[in-house]
Amino acid sequence: MGAGGWGWWRAARALRAASGGRWRAAAPGPGAAGAAGRSLCSGEAPSLSYQELKDLKKTSVLHIDVRERWEIDRFGKIPASINIPLGELVEALQMDPAEFKEQYNQKMPSKSDPVVFSCLAGKRSKQALAFATSLGFSRVQQYSGGFEDWVKHEPPEKK
Numbered sequence: 001m002g003a004g005g006w007g008w009w010r011a012a013r014a015l016r017a018a019s020g021g022r023w024r025a026a027a028p029g030p031g032a033a034g035a036a037g038r039s040l041c042s043g044e045a046p047s048l049s050y051q052e053l054k055d056l057k058k059t060s061v062l063h064i065d066v067r068e069r070w071e072i073d074r075f076g077k078i079p080a081s082i083n084i085p086l087g088e089l090v091e092a093l094q095m096d097p098a099e100f101k102e103q104y105n106q107k108m109p110s111k112s113d114p115v116v117f118s119c120l121a122g123k124r125s126k127q128a129l130a131f132a133t134s135l136g137f138s139r140v141q142q143y144s145g146g147f148e149d150w151v152k153h154e155p156p157e158k159k
Contacts, residue, residue: 021022048116066086078147111138119147
């Protein structure tokens with residue numbers, strides 16, 4: 001396995017270090033039912049439904065897809081999302097804003113900006129949520145249905 005294949009390990013170690021040596025996970029929300037009425041800054045980390053994500057995308061939310069680049073290249077992406085593979089996420093969220101902009105062609109989110117994470121089916125986005133929370137990001141959510149759910153409703157954006 002190449003050096004890039006160990007990115008998840010670096011991210012996991014950074015999460016553990018950031019949480020004082022103890023693992024911290026974001027508290028799961030009650031699911032899509034009732035998620036629309038909750039604020040992005042609530043203490044819970046709700047899972048968004050397809051429609052809730054679609055509605056949020058009309059606002060200034062940053063949508064980060066944490067799948068690997070080859071997955072995006074092969075299968076496409078959810079429109080208006082940016083790709084930061086999970087193994088790069090902890091480092092990316094701590095970058096200098098100018099470096100983030102250059103690398104991802106997007107303004108770096110502040111710790112109070114709304115951010116939504118997605119992946120293929122929810123496992124990696126849940127990890128991303130925990131990473132971001134451990135770094136102090138307060139308005140983070142996940143689309144746990146992920147790319148698999150999105151393509152049931154509309155076609156992906158191809159590169």
